[in-house]
Amino acid sequence: MKKLIAIFSFLSLFASPVWAQSAEESNWYTQLQAMDSSQITILAILGVVLFVIVLLLILMIYLMNFMSAILKKENPELANEPSWWESFKERFVTGKMDDVGGKAEKAKMMQDHSYDGITELDNFMPPWLQWVFVGTMVFAVIYFVNYTVLGNGPTGVEEYEEELRLEAIAAEYRKANMLASIDESSVVFDQSAGALNAGKTIFQNNCAACHAADGGGGVGPNLTDEYWLHGGSIQEVFKVVKYGVVEKGMIPWQDQLSPEEMQQVSSFILTLVGTTPANPKEPQGELFSPAAPEPTVTDSTTVVASIE
Numbered sequence: 001m002k003k004l005i006a007i008f009s010f011l012s013l014f015a016s017p018v019w020a021q022s023a024e025e026s027n028w029y030t031q032l033q034a035m036d037s038s039q040i041t042i043l044a045i046l047g048v049v050l051f052v053i054v055l056l057l058i059l060m061i062y063l064m065n066f067m068s069a070i071l072k073k074e075n076p077e078l079a080n081e082p083s084w085w086e087s088f089k090e091r092f093v094t095g096k097m098d099d100v101g102g103k104a105e106k107a108k109m110m111q112d113h114s115y116d117g118i119t120e121l122d123n124f125m126p127p128w129l130q131w132v133f134v135g136t137m138v139f140a141v142i143y144f145v146n147y148t149v150l151g152n153g154p155t156g157v158e159e160y161e162e163e164l165r166l167e168a169i170a171a172e173y174r175k176a177n178m179l180a181s182i183d184e185s186s187v188v189f190d191q192s193a194g195a196l197n198a199g200k201t202i203f204q205n206n207c208a209a210c211h212a213a214d215g216g217g218g219v220g221p222n223l224t225d226e227y228w229l230h231g232g233s234i235q236e237v238f239k240v241v242k243y244g245v246v247e248k249g250m251i252p253w254q255d256q257l258s259p260e261e262m263q264q265v266s267s268f269i270l271t272l273v274g275t276t277p278a279n280p281k282e283p284q285g286e287l288f289s290p291a292a293p294e295p296t297v298t299d300s301t302t303v304v305a306s307i308e
Contacts, residue, residue: 187263199269203215206253222277222281224272228285241257
């Protein structure tokens with residue numbers, strides 16, 4: 001059992017860093033969530049097959065140990081011979097170790113490398129490290145030929161550009177999800193030119209019939225003064241646009257406008273405050289005093305003037 005633990009510990013020295021890096025880069029948990037039922041079934045089958053293979057390897061190693069013990073009992077002369085594990089370890093892992101203080105070790109002492117009575121030994125490179133070194137050289141040659149000579153696979157610059165492209169797509173996806181989830185609790189006053197222009201177009205097409213093109217009011221209330229029937233914050237305006245006030249003739253727009261569009265038109269409505277309409281309707285409701293800096297009269301006039 002100790003031998004099995006040693007084998008798996010030795011292999012984990014190489015497998016762990018690679019696995020950790022691939023897990024971080026590929027985000028396996030996200031990919032697993034994106035799989036459908038058939039893909040998960042195939043993955044589960046592969047996992048079972050891999051488990052069975054590992055189990056068979058462990059069983060094979062156990063049987064080899066058992067057979068080795070039986071042969072040594074039947075043939076006493078084999079008892080002094082090294083086991084397969086000792087032979088494997090000496091050939092591929094540690095190499096042949098010399099006795100400490102023996103003649104072989106003294107022959108390796110480098111007398112010209114003596115510092116404060118400490119003499120360096122000219123030891124050989126362990127076999128496993130030699131194989132790793134040879135493997136890195138073989139990998140380097142294959143990598144160079146594949147990417148530089150044959151031109152297969154993306155270069156570092158191409159990989160970087162592909163990552164930028166994928167991140168741009170992911171950013172658009174996150175933005176779309178964020179805009180689709182806008183409601184009366186998360187809405188914000190968007191004073192960007194693009195949002196206000198879009199809001200103005202929505203207002204002219206859907207709201208001007210009741211509130212006048214300049215927001216002065218008609219069937220609906222005046223939107224340019226500081227008096228509001230249902231509150232004058234961006235959240236309250238958005239809520240009225242979304243759910244409407246059916247008893248007073250204001251229809252709900254949540255089925256006709258997207259959350260982003262309702263935010264845009266609500267933001268544009270707030271920019272009308274303080275402007276001078278051609279035929280303003282008498283103030284209705286209560287005077288609204290914003291707790292946070294909403295668009296002031298000067299700012300609103302400037303913004304509307306820039307849109308027009």
